[in-house]
Amino acid sequence: MIKVGIVGGTGYTGVELLRLLAAHPDVELGVITSRKEEGMPVANMFPSLRGHVSLAFTAPENARLDQCDVVFFATPHGVAMAQAPALLAAGVKVIDLAADFRIKDTATFEKWYGMAHSAVGLLEEAVYGLPEVNREAIRTARLIGLPGCYPTSMQLGFAPLLAQSGPIVVESALIADCKSGVSGAGRKVEVGSLMAEAADNFKAYGVKGHRHLPETVQGLQAIAGRPIGLTFVPHLVPMIRGIHSTLYAPILPEARETDFQALYTRYYDGEPFVDVMPAGSHPETRSVRGSNTLRIAVHRPGGGDLLVVLVVEDNLVKGAAGQGVQCMNLMFGLAEDAGLRQVPLLP
Amino acid sequence: MIKVGIVGGTGYTGVELLRLLAAHPDVELGVITSRKEEGMPVANMFPSLRGHVSLAFTAPENARLDQCDVVFFATPHGVAMAQAPALLAAGVKVIDLAADFRIKDTATFEKWYGMAHSAVGLLEEAVYGLPEVNREAIRTARLIGLPGCYPTSMQLGFAPLLAQSGPIVVESALIADCKSGVSGAGRKVEVGSLMAEAADNFKAYGVKGHRHLPETVQGLQAIAGRPIGLTFVPHLVPMIRGIHSTLYAPILPEARETDFQALYTRYYDGEPFVDVMPAGSHPETRSVRGSNTLRIAVHRPGGGDLLVVLVVEDNLVKGAAGQGVQCMNLMFGLAEDAGLRQVPLLP
């Protein structure tokens, strides 16, 4: 059994980690920390866990995280980079659900996250936890920076196009029109997240600029091996879970004969968590609700020269906690889908 | 492995059965029937099942249901009573999710369901599939009539009060003010079930009379061994899954010293799927979303003489498919919670 610690279990990615790990056959939940909620049984805060999780929150100073095999950070940005060095030194693997280890360029990180990076020495070692792209590196990693929810959908949606030896789309003119459910904003109390504000409503936000843009550009350029240009427009959907990314890529004249459906199917052949749907499909976010699966459909409206790729994922699973468990499985030599075989909840 | 057949898998209780049975360790899905969708892979209709269920719908006349160990009917009322006799004769157990075998009195059945009963001879043998009340009978049953979704919540909510040797509440004056999500109406196309009609709205319905009233009265009287009187007012909630029943029972003068919290806790001690919450709790429907658990809280507002019992369940799981699987587990000597250990999905 792998002994797991969780730092910061009071947000949505925290409770989602607990949901997945409580049912994971190879995991023992060792400790979960929260200074504010010290002593409170986790299941008091999240009654859905009654009968499944008996742990109570431990104050950080009393949590023997160094006795775990792996520690997940489901914390605000900045916490993992403060604690990771000591844990790694103690032989504990670290998986960060926040942004501390996503971005390789510290100037970019500091600009978008408004804080200095305190563990620059670890950035080179840190592996970006997107298994479909980085599987082998993840297997041997000690430190994982998990992708953001939007970046996961954008990178897996564009990857088959960019991973070619030469460009087949106008790589400087990519567009991602993305839509997320409200759990993406976390459990923080903000007026805009109130149900009376967000329900029966739709809006864009962060059009001027969003933290997930530099992360995604970095990832897409790593996949392509070439510079790319991306416009990213996020929107808020009145639903709880789910991301739907509608991706646009102008097809290059020399690539107009490409069979894109075949290209995507081939690229993701054998992947346990990526489902390339039949031509003509319109994936729905609910078709992945509660599961680690990401579904993709490829369209060419009117047979024209603009490729439209539709991608859905559960932002709390494949976009966060589930991807973390997938990485953990790889790091510990387990079946990649251990504890991740949930059938999506529909309706 | 138990070989399972499903008749009528195109509604919400059908897809929920598939979600549960596909992940059940002791079950092999043998056949699923639909005349209208013959030949279509089930996962084409419900993309959430892609990768989990590979069956296609079979026309009823080609479905070798008699080679199954057990057949579930997730059909409109009237179908199971037509087919059950032949299946039972072939040695196949039958679990009906519709109303055909719920009501012992055929006149009552015919009045509320508007059809003659064609298998009256089986009514005496049929066991009402509420394990917390009928566990031993279910173990040896060949034919199960599963309770309705509302009746499950009402009966398990009132049972501890009525199962006493003598009355402790005014048993002629029980009230059940119940609220259900829209999946309770099934996947039938009706104007009132459109999202533009049902969302951002709340209403009562069927106040004059509802089919679940006679079923519940029959069940409560069986528990009490005495006549009872119940007023049942159902309401429609703009959510997908979940039932919340608010139950009212006037406490008899001689029972005013009763510790009702203790009474409920004791009554459900050891039950795998009934959670009596701590005093003062307000159970939420989402705390059981996707799971077979039913949660109960007991209140006595202002310390007065009216007992208020709050009950939540997922209408598609404990109120339908999950309860069916629980019965199947009992009938085949499996662990009662086999295939039913899902952690609720929250948020």
Added chain:
Amino acid sequence: MIKVGIVGGTGYTGVELLRLLAAHPDVELGVITSRKEEGMPVANMFPSLRGHVSLAFTAPENARLDQCDVVFFATPHGVAMAQAPALLAAGVKVIDLAADFRIKDTATFEKWYGMAHSAVGLLEEAVYGLPEVNREAIRTARLIGLPGCYPTSMQLGFAPLLAQSGPIVVESALIADCKSGVSGAGRKVEVGSLMAEAADNFKAYGVKGHRHLPETVQGLQAIAGRPIGLTFVPHLVPMIRGIHSTLYAPILPEARETDFQALYTRYYDGEPFVDVMPAGSHPETRSVRGSNTLRIAVHRPGGGDLLVVLVVEDNLVKGAAGQGVQCMNLMFGLAEDAGLRQVPLLP
């Protein structure tokens, strides 16, 4: 033109007052205060008001409220009682949407609201702003304490039964099972009001005791002229606006021949904002969305001895701002429905 001031316009009752008053033919919006938002145009906070309201928030100390004809308080409890005395002395009428002037008994007020009452001398003069019960007193009032949202629906639902010369129902055993949309909690940021918490969910709350209970009991006793007993159980509905109250009253043996439909119709004959629906109706909250109308339906399930009354209102209109405008119309001799003729928004 009546010159109107608003204290505290940043919550939902405040923006609703602005929506109604901006379109009121006899009203001039004079001033709206907020210390925190001083100088910000109201329409920047609520873009729905762009083109309709050009006012900016004024700091309280600069707001010449004494030059208004009437001032509405859409503030937290406690603000109106601090400012009302000076305004009244300056000849300004006051309408409080909070609880400061609802409850006549200061001990009761102080117990439930956790603060001392600082304007006890005004309590006798203050008129409870429920026009269907107190119309004549409202016409000549200087100071109005507007009813809470739940109390409006409960009082208007029970009133026809209690306003009889002698009891016709068991007045000690009334039950109100009430359901409210999330805007009832206001625009405060609290975890339970987040969309990811409240959507696709249903729960009761405050079963132990709720502030609206003593207010409602006081009002019902005033209507009946006799003591009454009420159990009140509020619930939270995943919708934005609307209250649905399901009221239960046991019919006394001697009143069993009463035609309750006729009794209600007669009682509310001529009322501009109370709609007694035809027998057998199930009023929906959306049928009053955005309007000052309250709809009632009367049922007697199974022809039995328990009367069930269904009441719907828009909690922000008839339950708050609209009722305030209705009172203002009466106080200034305008048509009672001036500015309140909006057709409900459906779907």
Added chain:
Amino acid sequence: MIKVGIVGGTGYTGVELLRLLAAHPDVELGVITSRKEEGMPVANMFPSLRGHVSLAFTAPENARLDQCDVVFFATPHGVAMAQAPALLAAGVKVIDLAADFRIKDTATFEKWYGMAHSAVGLLEEAVYGLPEVNREAIRTARLIGLPGCYPTSMQLGFAPLLAQSGPIVVESALIADCKSGVSGAGRKVEVGSLMAEAADNFKAYGVKGHRHLPETVQGLQAIAGRPIGLTFVPHLVPMIRGIHSTLYAPILPEARETDFQALYTRYYDGEPFVDVMPAGSHPETRSVRGSNTLRIAVHRPGGGDLLVVLVVEDNLVKGAAGQGVQCMNLMFGLAEDAGLRQVPLLP
């Protein structure tokens, strides 16, 4: 008073017309037809109209539509073209909310709507009812083909860019990523419109091709006087009302110094129903709920060369019934905003 007839008042655009016309100061509702609902008071079907509309449905053969001043068709495609010729001959003006008179090219109409056009002779005369583009023609029109809901938002969003003397954006590479609430699908009963299917979910649809594409291309080319190329991807949002269109237009190198905010502000200067919001705004659909206003915000993410235009409207008002009333006002010389001054309903 203008005497108005409505053909087909049982759908959402019908009830919305009734909401607006019932409160219109210059309108008398003369007749509303429905064969199926003959004799039923309209307010029985839509209780929101109780107290506002006393009309009952009339069978078409008994409806003296020829005695009206204007007749609205809120019917399925094909009805208006059958009845318009006789009405026009009788001197009655006609406003069609369906597609019969939107598309000038009959081959295109017949391809997308699957029916022959039976009133080809009227197509030249019919005016496309988009006042911001065709105001003068509408004033003198006898026959109006009202734009679709999506096309209204796309055309008003792109118009300022295309109405220039020469191109300033790549007019062959326009993209419209549009999102609509469920009322856009009408009141037809279809599985995909059930609340249990559409709530807590997000998906694209019709990516292969949608009827609103040729209509929009025709309109945009009329505005530009040049050919344009558009990719249109519609999505379904789990909300009742509202359309949000996110429009993308690559800026031509020679236009990079353009002040697009100023260009939009100038273009819509004086328009009563188009609100160009301040730079940096993110319009929300709820900010126009129930009103005829359309709001626009213009962005240039990262200061780059892709213009992003955000447009919101209420699909049932500016996207249908409200736009019809706006046209009627123009046709009869009324104030353009008569009966259309509703403040949006927020929250």
